[in-house]
Amino acid sequence: MSAPADKRYTQFNLGPLGGDRLSSQSPAPTQPPNKRKGSPFQEPPRKLLKGKPRGLSLPVIVSSGDRAQQALVVRNESPWDTFSRVYECELAGPVAVVERIVRPSTVLAVREFSKEAIDETLDRFKCIRHDNIILAQECFLTADLLYVVFEHQPVSLDHLVACRKWPNEIQLASVVAQVLNGLSHLAANGLEHRSLSCSGVLVGCDGSVKIARLESCQPRPPNLPREREIKALGVVVMELMDKDAKEEGAIGVSDLQRWPTGSDAVGFLSATTSTDWLDELMKHPLLTRRRWSKGYLVGLVSFALISARTFYSRFD
Numbered sequence: 503m504s505a506p507a508d509k510r511y512t513q514f515n516l517g518p519l520g521g522d523r524l525s526s527q528s529p530a531p532t533q534p535p536n537k538r539k540g541s542p543f544q545e546p547p548r549k550l551l552k553g554k555p556r557g558l559s560l561p562v563i564v565s566s567g568d569r570a571q572q573a574l575v576v577r578n579e580s581p582w583d584t585f586s587r588v589y590e591c592e593l594a595g596p597v598a599v600v601e602r603i604v605r606p607s608t609v610l611a612v613r614e615f616s617k618e619a620i621d622e623t624l625d626r627f628k629c630i631r632h633d634n635i636i637l638a639q640e641c642f643l644t645a646d647l648l649y650v651v652f653e654h655q656p657v658s659l660d661h662l663v664a665c666r667k668w669p670n671e672i673q674l675a676s677v678v679a680q681v682l683n684g685l686s687h688l689a690a691n692g693l694e695h696r697s698l699s700c701s702g703v704l705v706g707c708d709g710s711v712k713i714a715r716l717e718s719c720q721p722r723p724p725n726l727p728r729e730r731e732i733k734a735l736g737v738v739v740m741e742l743m744d745k746d747a748k749e750e751g752a753i754g755v756s757d758l759q760r761w762p763t764g765s766d767a768v769g770f771l772s773a774t775t776s777t778d779w780l781d782e783l784m785k786h787p788l789l790t791r792r793r794w795s796k797g798y799l800v801g802l803v804s805f806a807l808i809s810a811r812t813f814y815s816r817f818d
Contacts, residue, residue: 574628574638581612581642581649591814593658594636594702594714600651608654610639615648615717623648626716630691634684636704636714655704655712657803661810663700663741665802668760671767673802674742675794678770679784680711681738685731686780688713694722698734700741707807709799727778735783736774743767766791 585600588609597611615623620643627638627650642649659677662669669677681703688695697718704712722728736753744755753775755761761768766788773786783789 576641578643580644589814591812594704611652611654613650617648620648623717626719632687634680634712636712655706657705657806659700659703661806663745664810665806667805669742672792672794673798674767675788675792676796676798677711679789679794682780682784684713689724692721692724693719695719695731698731700738705803707803709796728780729778732774739771
């Protein structure tokens with residue numbers, strides 16, 4: 503049966519197009535996209551240096567034999583060309599809490615020292631680098647004073663004593679262990695701290711405990727007893743436990759319900775009156791029976807920051 507005459511049939515050719523057909527069509531010219539012109543790059547304002555050009559610090563770092571990130575940079579200029587004061591307060595001595603004038607990102611602490619014993623002071627801060635000793639980052643020399651820039655630790659153990667929250671045993675161990683680590687490092691470097699106290703031990707928001715006032719250190723051979731430091735440590739521990747100091751240098755606690763006689767904390771406090779060796783204290787059960795960590799102090803430090811009074815001076 504033949505198809506009706508009025509119907510048409512369409513055939514689709516699905517094969518590839520011939521090359522001659524491609525060549526017959528010239529591609530449409532492409533126009534480069536219109537680019538928006540950006541505004542000229544504005545550089546941030548730069549610090550204007552006054553006076554003579556600075557000497558490079560790198561030769562001093564290399565010649566000192568220290569790693570670059572640990573070396574103490576000393577500049578012959580005023581720190582107030584680099585930093586601006588935020589406020590002043592007492593943190594292991596009078597300090598100015600400062601920020602950099604250009605591109606500030608954190609706060610630091612600046613202390614003044616007389617130039618009478620400048621070499622000895624600089625040597626202390628150059629050679630002592632330890633996690634539990636306050637870190638000096640830069641020094642500035644003027645005609646009259648030495649300025650040392652430290653990492654900022656916002657509270658001292660005095661603040662922990664003053665706040666109305668008592669440490670538990672693992673928090674106490676976390677403080678004591680870090681102080682002992684710092685004292686042991688000083689001893690290994692032939693130094694003895696002559697003014698260890700709650701006000702001279704600083705604590706960071708991360709719970710790091712750091713011994714400050716290194717200017718109070720005096721030479722002492724590592725193999726000699728450390729009775730002076732251990733006696734001072736006993737007073738520090740007692741004040742943390744009892745929120746008070748006893749008269750005439752007596753060591754003890756009043757709240758036996760909080761600190762029972764057989765507790766490791768009381769045992770450690772007693773040990774500070776019967777040994778002259780740091781190594782013996784580091785082996786005490788208060789420290790060895792617990793996995794102490796600076797992290798256990800974070801909450802206590804946070805509470806001390808908002809509850810303990812700090813006297814300060816403002817700068818507008």
